[in-house]
Amino acid sequence: MTDPRPDCQTVARWLQTFLDREIDAPRANEVRTHLDDCRWCGLERDAYLEIKRIVSSGLAVPVDEARAIERLRAFAERLAHDGDGA
């Protein structure tokens, strides 16, 4: 009988969908079980969690992007306030 448990390579392939909660429940359980036992994959998970934390904090939004969004908000506010001149 073959071992149905996913190996490190398979877990690496599923890891992003696991962390983004885009994976189905049975697979998520398999990944979770593997991550509990495997130090190496656990380290990978921690790295990606940290990356996700930093990116989702908005810290990683580049200055030029933040400035563009600021200008666009001002544009939106003028539009809301003054109309489109039509």
Added chain:
Amino acid sequence: MTSTDASRTERFRTLVEPEVGLLYRVAHALERNGADAEDLVQEAMLRAYRSLDTFDGVNVRGWLVTILRNAQRNLHRRTRPEAVDPDVAAATVDPVERDPALLAERSDVERTVLAAVDALDPVYRDTVSLVDVDGLTYAEAAEVLGVPIGTIMSRLHRGRRQIRDRLATAGLMGLWVAT
């Protein structure tokens, strides 16, 4: 100001303004250039403003992104070929600058992640941001960018992998774990 104008102002503020960041990131992923993305979002916001009265209020993001994509098609109908495959074409990378004073306050791990994000192909960066900053699901990201879900997955995988490799190269793997 008539009452219709007042309610339109209010609806625009509540519905459209909170999505400016998302619209910019979608536009940036489509245009691959900051200035063009900004023009496109302005045009989309004008169109959204004009069609607010007929919008039923359901699925604001879907509505806005449809407007944005239509605006993009019109803007480029004459000037350039429709689809440059961002996963194949070389990127026109906008220079990224960061405030050194703010960077100095960050940890080594954070600085390294930021540098890695800045170095990403803009399409990878925008896809990662749409999922992690704007909170889109894979299906939503695929829909707004007009690509298959598999493309979203591979962009996320490759983008994050590049960031992870920077951490590894810098010898920072595991250093965020308080020991």
